[in-house]
Amino acid sequence: MEHVPECNSRYKDVEYWNERYEKEESFEWFGDLSKFQHLLEQHIQKEDSILILGCGNSSLSFDLYQKGFSSITNIDYSGVCIETMARRHADCPGMRWLKMDARHLAFSEGTFEVVLEKGTLDAMMVEEKDPWSVSAETAGLLQQVLKEISRVLKPGGRFISITFAQPHFRRRLLARREYGWSVQTHSYGVGFQYFLYVLTKGETLNPEDQALEDRLMEDKEPRTVVHLQEPDSEDFLSRIGI
Template sequence: MEHLPSCNSRYKEVEYWDQRYRSETSFEWFGDFSKFQHLIRPHVNKDDSILVLGCGNSALSFDMYSAGFTSITNMDYSSVCIEIMSQRHADCHGMTWHCMDARHLAFPDASFDVVLEKGTLDAMLVEEKDPWHISMEATNFLQQVLSEISRVLRPGGRFISLTFAQPHFRKRLYARTEYGWSVRHHTYGDGFHYFLYVLTKGEELSAEDAALERRLKVEAETSSTDVTFQEDDPEDFLTNIAL
């Protein structure tokens, strides 16, 4: 791969993405909109206010805009990405572009009907060695991001997350009462399956997910296992997040 970094930890560095966006026109993690639009449409209305979290240079926002979803706010922490994408789609009225940190979204409470991310959270977890035991550093980082997503969602709003991560891994992060949402998932893809999670603000966790949350809390309180951190890994990003 032309843009494969020297080590996986670079996927967390804005400098890596700035350099990549200067030379790469577009790239799609987990397939383009046509691969999962049948799962998106039942949960997203065309007049919904949508936030795309970590938009990158994906064509997802433009494909959705072309399909009639015209109120789309895009954010990424790479200023290079935002500058390029805002110029590329300057004629798409109603679509805006912002450079910001996902842990500190500069939007008021209850601003969006939908928050959508595709591979952004996977990139944040790329250094994690054991998906069953996420490091405290990564857990706290993700908690900040998910808390912000929950904050900017309106009642009844949906957080839609596309990922490689199977439910027995990703629900450990998503199924938390503090976020105030339910967790459901779908699969898509031929041969290799990807996962699309729909988290609806204002709905309670299922009995199964609530039990998972309670069990994880007990494990956290009683565990005396030291947290270990992964060293630099020469494997590529997709291998590392294929959970």
């Protein structure tokens, strides 16, 4: 496909994304809003202040805006992306477009009711080969990002993460007491399933997730050989290891 890089590591390279966004009009990871709107609307309200993390050139924020969600801040670390999207949606008051690194969010504590990401965490994990054992480097990166997300959420705020990563892999990363949230899982899609995780700030982990974290901290969970579900035809999915 036209924008597939020569190696997975380029998905972590801002220059790759700058070059891609100069040529590509739009692309949707894991389907457009219509595919998961029925789930999303259970957890966000029209008056919520929303942060979209790693917005890319997706139409998600504009689709939400058209449905009455009028306070949307979009960030991406690609300056090309942000400049392009800001121009494209210049006539949408209430929508902001900011160049920003997800590891260092330039917002005060408790700014947003909702933080939403679709495929951004996956892009940070493209070089991982074993979903049961994420490298220390990637684990540290994700921890930085998740702590920042938790920090900028208001009490009762929701972090919504949309991914193809199945719960037995992704909950290992999300279900941590240090983030101060609970974890809920939903799925959507026919044939190949995608997952929508809802993490609510100020709620505690359920006993199962607490036990999972305890096992991981003790490093006693047995390793298992698994066969992952075949991904669909999207280039990003076909080149990612988890």
